Amino acid sequence: MLWDKTQDILKDTLSSSVYNLWIEPLKCLEVRDDSIYLLSPDRYFSAYVAQKFLSVIEATVKESGSVQRRVVLCEDDRAAKSESAAPKAQLRLPTVPQNNSSIRALHPRYTFNEFMVGESNILAESACKAISMHDDSFGSCLYINSTTGLGKSHLTHAIAHRVFKESPMTRLHYVTAQQFAAEMVRNIQTKTMDSFKQKYHDQCDMLLVEDVHSLTGKKKTQEELNEVLDCLIKSGKRVVMTSNQTPRELVGIDNDFRSRMSSGLVTSIKEPDAATRFRIVEKKATLHQLGIDEDGVDYLAQHIRGDVRKVESAIVAIRAKSRLMGGQVDMDMIRQVVAEVVGGDKVLTIAMISDLIASQFKVSLGDMKSKSRKKSLTFPRQVAMFLCRKYTDDSLAEIGRAFNRDHSTVLHSIKKVTTMTARDASVNAQLELLNGKVKNL
Structure with missing residues (x-):
């Protein structure tokens, strides 16, 4: 089958972690003379695959079938049968505002159920759950900071997943600070700032902004975002921001903007403790259907600290090596992976x-x-x-x-x-x- 051959080639072409996350979940719906229809988990998954891997997939499809075919990503198995039909818009009551949500591609596994809670992140996780359900226990403005790989993006993705599941009519805008700045510049250049302000001031129920530290020195963008925050917070709308530093540690930031970011709960995510790292390793191994005994899990938990993505990288490498060894996983293999993939950071004992x-x-x-x-x-x-x-x-x-x-x-x-x-x-x-x-x- 064409898609089976394509998958075999992609499995060898892409890294195992990329293949398992973004290619394996795709299912073939139909193959036509000029197109191949693939079913994906949801529209956010489709958006990410289309942006990052579509050209690679199409080239591999041609290599597998000797004919150039367009790859169409669908979230509904009926889409392939009715692609030519014009989609019917959902009817909306006059009193209900139009939903013009704008979001980044959401990772399907970045949900609250998949987030590993420990002492280092329990406050941030609890606040994110509350704000996603319109619970004002922690206020309506939240600022989360941590170093890379500790779960900021996981939590913001989880908020978006929860909001779209529980309150699909919520007008949610999810952007990075860089995307916000670029959008503002485009609207200035095209003299459409009125529509920009209307979008964020009047047509926004919830705003998620990642990496606000990237606005260092960008005075005009800081002023504009500060104005948006002021409007939303005063209107009781929900705002979540993330950064690699606390507001007071940020340099090149306007004091008024700094004050606005600090107007709600400011919480940090620290490196997970040993017990939480152990549970993270266990969870990742289970997700990848990899059998590692307690000593192996403990070794990985002790030697991989900080960036949780390193755990995923190590687990993927161990699984790949174990397949070559007939499915066996031993301590020598684990030590080798820690040294090669994670960098061999020595943990003091x-x-x-x-x-x-x-x-x-x-x-x-x-x-x-x-x-x-x-x-x-x-x-x-x-x-x-x-x-x-x-x-x-x-x-x-x-x-x-x-x-x-x-x-x-x-x-x-x-x-x-x-x-x-x-x-x-x-x-x-x-x-x-x-x-x-x-x-x-």
Whole structure:
């Protein structure tokens, strides 16, 4: 079958992650002399595929069938049968405003159900759920900031999915700050700013703006967006913004605009903790139908931090390698993938830091973990606990167990070293030297 051959070629041409996300879900409805009709999950999925992959798909279809065919993406299996018929517009009551929503292509998997909640993001997730349901528990204006890959776009996509499912007549505009700026410039050039203002001031129930940090130094765009925010917020409309920094950290931003962005809830998404990373790895492995034992999941969770997209990349690579090995996944394969795909970022552990401190102070690990209270052992032990707390995600209790102590002893050691560092220049210099060596492990 033509589409089967096309898929086989695309599977070898595209990366496995791209193929699995954007090509595999497409189903062939009908093949005609001049066209091939593909069924996609929804119109947002179609829009993204059309923008990113349509030319590649059409070229591959020709390669598979030796005839140039137009690729038509459909969200309804009746579309292929009635393409030539003019679509009937949905009837609208005179009192209902026309829905002129404008959005980015939504990722079908970026929903609230697929979002992994932990301590690092629970406030942002709760606020997004509330605002998507017109619940004013967190207010009507929300600002989310985080570094890349921690879930800002996932949450904004989830809001749009929820809004279109629960309140399809909502006039929602979802843009990046760059898209907003480009649209404004086009309207200035064509002298149609009245329609631009009408769209965002009068024909908008909800506004999602991503990456507002990209407006740094763009004074005119800041003024225009600030005016839009002022109008919407005063009208009780919903606004969600995302950025890589908090409003007060942004440079090159007008103070009035900064104040407007801060008028509602400002929340940050932090890096997920170890437990959340573990659940993320488990979830991604399940989605990709990949069997990884608990030790493997734990290794990935410990060694892949920050950008959650790295987890997806690692899982895809492990699945590809496991297929070549007959479906088997072992720790050597996982370690290799972490080193090759993720970059091999070394995660500091209590054992690594303990070994370093023991060698630097010329004491044995056994003595350092013993019950001895000799000063020659007490100080290295306290320094090791201090550095373990600083450079690992392990809890006070976990650090205490590693040194045969309880969490209160670890807390005392941290306070002791902190005080000594502040009062004694030689201890401070010693700690600076040890900090450098730990970072180079």
